[in-house]
Structure formats: structure tokens, C-alpha cells
Amino acid sequence: MFHGEFDSTVDDKGRVILPARLRDEMGAEREEGFYVTFGPDGCVELCPPDEWDRRVEAMRGPKGQAILKARARRFKRKMSALTEKSTPDKQGRIRLHQNVLQKAGITKDVKIVGNFDTIEVWDKERYQQEDAESDREYRNDAEDLFTGPSEP
Numbered sequence: 001m002f003h004g005e006f007d008s009t010v011d012d013k014g015r016v017i018l019p020a021r022l023r024d025e026m027g028a029e030r031e032e033g034f035y036v037t038f039g040p041d042g043c044v045e046l047c048p049p050d051e052w053d054r055r056v057e058a059m060r061g062p063k064g065q066a067i068l069k070a071r072a073r074r075f076k077r078k079m080s081a082l083t084e085k086s087t088p089d090k091q092g093r094i095r096l097h098q099n100v101l102q103k104a105g106i107t108k109d110v111k112i113v114g115n116f117d118t119i120e121v122w123d124k125e126r127y128q129q130e131d132a133e134s135d136r137e138y139r140n141d142a143e144d145l146f147t148g149p150s151e152p
Contacts, residue, residue, distance in 0.1 A: 001025065002114030007124070009108050014101055015093040016121060022114055023092050033087035034119070037079060038100045042126060046086075046094065046119040096121060 006019040023030065026048075035052040039045035047055065059066060059076050066072035082103065086095045096106070104123060111127040113120040122130065134141070 001116050002119050003116075004114045006112045008110050008112050010096060010101065010106055010110055011093075014096050014098055015089075016096060016110060016112070018088060018092050018094055018119070019112060020092070022112070022119060023088065025114070026088070030088055033085050034094065035083050036086045036094070036096055036100060037083040038103045039118075039120065041120075041130070042104060043113075043123075044096050044100045044104050044106065044121040046121070048117070051117045 002022055002025050004019070004021055006022070008016050008019070010016050018026075032049050034046040034048060037045050037047065059072065059079070061067075061069075061072065066076070082100055084097050086097070088094045101107075104121070105126055106121065106123045109124040111122045111124050113122065113127070
């Protein structure tokens with residue numbers, strides 16, 4: 001499980017140093033590598049292999065029915081096209097591929113966020129906007145997540 005929020009930068013080769021605490025939490029994933037993809041929230045997501053496998057299975061839908069839906073096929077195609085595997089080097093850097101950096105609007109300064117099953121890499125300004133929205137909705141989100149949507 002990945003936790004915490006960290007400031008970092010992306011170098012000119014598209015690499016970012018993962019914080020030591022996150023590297024410690026990686027375990028076997030450090031050797032296996034991560035699936036680096038553009039996440040639906042507009043950040044770069046680093047998915048360990050087991051989480052990636054769960055996502056692929058979820059994208060297939062029940063009994064493989066997702067293949068019958070145009071939106072599902074389009075989403076799967078985009079997700080697959082924007083995903084590559086990357087393994088941290090000895091300095092704890094992981095390469096973020098140019099296509100996902102561009103989609104996420106990342107040029108230099110980033111915020112790295114542990115999000116339980118994944119690690120997110122955000123453009124720092126974009127993350128500040130997302131974080132402000134999250135602050136405004138935190139209580140409602142918690143209530144909806146754990147008790148279901150509240151009645152008006």
C-alpha cells in the first residue's frame with residue numbers, strides 16, 4: 001500500500017525519483033516494475049502488476065461483455081496505447097514516458113501521491129487544483145463512499 005504526498009521534479013529524460021518511503025513500500029514491485037499509464041483523473045499512474053491485472057479484468061467486464069460496447073473498446077484502446085512498463089533504477093528513478101507526461105501536462109515540478117494501490121504523479125499546479133476541490137468535497141465524498149449518497 002502506498003501512502004503520502006511528496007514534491008519532486010521530472011528530469012530532461014522523463015525520469016522522476018520516487019521518495020524513499022514509497023520505494024520501501026514497493027516490495028517485489030521494485031523488481032517487477034510498474035505499468036505507467038495516463039489515469040482518468042489526468043495524472044500519471046504507476047500500477048503494480050497485481051493492480052494492473054485487476055484493472056484489465058475489470059475492463060473486460062462481466063463475461064467479457066465489454067467488447068460489445070463502443071465506449072469500453074475506445075477506453076481500453078486508449079488505456080493500452082498510453083501504457084508502458086517501467087522499472088525503478090538503482091537511484092530509485094522511474095521513467096515516465098513522453099506520451100503520458102504530455103497528456104498529464106507535466107513538464108518539471110510534480111507532486112507524487114501514494115493512493116493505496118497505485119502511485120500518482122501529478123503536475124504540481126494541477127494537483128493543487130485537484131486537492132482544493134477534494135478539500136471542499138471531503139466530507140460528502142466520505143459519506144457517499146461509506147454510507148451511500150445522502151438524500152437532499
